[in-house]
Amino acid sequence: MAHDVVVIGGGNAALCAAMTAAEAGASVLILETAPKAYRGGNSRHTRNFRCMHKGPLGPLVDDYSEDEYLADLMKVTAGKTDGDLARLAIRSSEECLPWMQDHGVHFQPSLSGTLSLARTNAFFMGGGKSLVNAYYRTAAKLGIDVLYEAQVTHLELAGDQIAWIDYSHGGEIHRITPKAVVVASGGFQADTEWLTRAWGPAAKNFLIRGTPYNRGVVLADLLDQGVQSVGDADQCHAVAIDGRAPKFDGGIVTRLDCVPFSIVVNKNAERFYDEGEDVWPKRYAIWGRLVAAQPDQVGYVIIDAKSLNLFMPSVFPPLKADTIEDLARQMGLPADRLRSTVDDFNAACGDQTGFHPTELDGVATSGLTPAKTNWARPITEPPFYGYSLRTGVTFTYLGLKVDENAQCSTQDGPIKNLWAAGETMAGSILGQGYLAGFGMTIGTVFGRIAGREAAAHAS
Structure with missing residues (x-):
């Protein structure tokens, strides 16, 4: 059977595009590189969706305006974003939440506590895997065909349109000629050689939080044919994760949320950045890059007993010791240097009475470089705990x-039948940094747009 629309990829953006196109009357085929058990790309590992809303919406409380949302984005990207596309994503997010519910997604009640997200982010019941499974169930009801372990190897760009797609499946090469194509196959982070070309040798020490199937094959194929690119190869959503995480696919559980209540040192037991710069959902994504710049691309978190229960529990237990010196030895750090760093930090801590773990509290150090500008409490209460950090x-x-x-172009103009959605075009909006839940926003908004436009072209 020939299909009107072919969607390359099997995660959130791809599914949103496929469902939207099918509901508009198009026949749709999804080509997913991963086996069925690993379908869904990085969406399997997501937890939430950042959503603008005027007043309470679903599980979200109060309101979250377009301007506040944009200001949050501008802060983490330092203004490196396409303002028009950013506003489109933000403004469209409000209508997406009920659409998601209509397509099988269930949300948790609003969250309180250390995440500080009850107003801004809606959390999926059962996490990203449940969202992916719900969408695949809906896709099946809509008559969407899915091929797993179908790796696209080439899209033939002929003039101003895609003439055909080559993909391997079942040990054979297949060629198809759809009327419209949506690329939603993610970035290239699982290709360590490409990462190393972009970052240098440090990238060999990086861990990949997400799917091992995002190797950038389709992206490279299109860029080689002159499809216009956006973003820099050395910019990415990189976070500091537990150093004991696996090389690939560790997912959300490997993230550590303890940094705001800690000091973080490098292998020389030296602090290198303000751990209390902002609430964690707005600042966690800079720490991957910070750790990447340290010797051996590793960092070490030090906390004491009074901070252990202030953040989400880690999947691996922390190292534990009754003295700073013993903790240093367990972590392979110079004990005298760590003792000195902790003593200097403790001496710089002032009045603690305003301490508030879920909001900026101004409890800061004095006379210390780098300063800690919030949640600065001395590390004095044993036992002491430590984690290693790696760039994920x-x-x-x-x-x-x-x-x-969501249409792609060459320098000569738009490609008539090619659209992109999700992580494979997110650099249009995310020039650097990251905002919790925003990847799902981009994928949902632009997936729906791409599906709508592809179906319209096919008809």
Whole structure:
């Protein structure tokens, strides 16, 4: 059977595009590189969706305006974003939440506590895997065909349109000629050689939080043919994760949320950045890059007993010791240097009475470089705890440049039948940094746009 629309990829953006196209009357085929058990790309590991809303919406409390949302984005990206596309994503997110519910997604009641997200982020009941499974159930009801372990190897760009797609499946090469194509196959983070070309030798020490199937094959194929790109190869969503995480696919559980209540040192037992710069959902994504810049691309978190229960529990238990010196030995750090760093930090801590773990509290150090500007409490209460940190890459920002209709172009103009959605075009909006839950926003908004436009073209 020939299909009107072929969607390359099997995660959130791909599914949103496929469902939208099918509901518009198109026949749709999804080509997913991963086996069925690993379908869904990085969406399997997500937890939430950042959503603008005027007043309470679903599980979200109060309101979260377009301007506040944009200000949060501008802060983490330092203004490196396409403002028009960013506003489109933000503004469209409000209508997406009920659409998601209509397509099988269930949300948890609003969250309180250390995440500080009850107003801004809606959490999926059962996490990203449940969302992916719900969408695949809906896709089946809509008559969408899915091929797993179908790796696209080439899209033939002929003039201003994609003429055919080559993919391998079942040990054979297949060629198809759909009327419209949506690329939603993610970044290149699982290709360590490409990462190393972009970052240098340090990338060999990076861990990949997400799927091992995002190797950038389709992205490279299109860029080689002159499809316009956006973003830099060395920009990505990289966070500091537990140093004991696996090389690939560790997912969300490997993240550590303890940094705001700690000091973080490098292998020389020296602090290197303000651990209390902002609430964690707005600042966690810079720490992957910070750790990447340290010797051996590793950092070490030090906390004491009074901070242990202030953050989400870790999947691996922390190292534990009754003295700072013993903790240093367990972590392979110079004990005298760590003792000195902790003593200097403790001496710089002032009045603790305003301490508030879930909001900026101004409890700061004095006369210390780098300063800790919030949640600065002395590390004095045994037992002491430690974690190692490594750079965990979620997805890369070099991608396909799109317009407000999610359409791709060459320097000669739009490609008539090619659209992109999700992480493969997120660099259009995320020039650097990251905002918790925003990847799912981009994928949902632009997946729906791409599906709508592809179906319209096919008809």
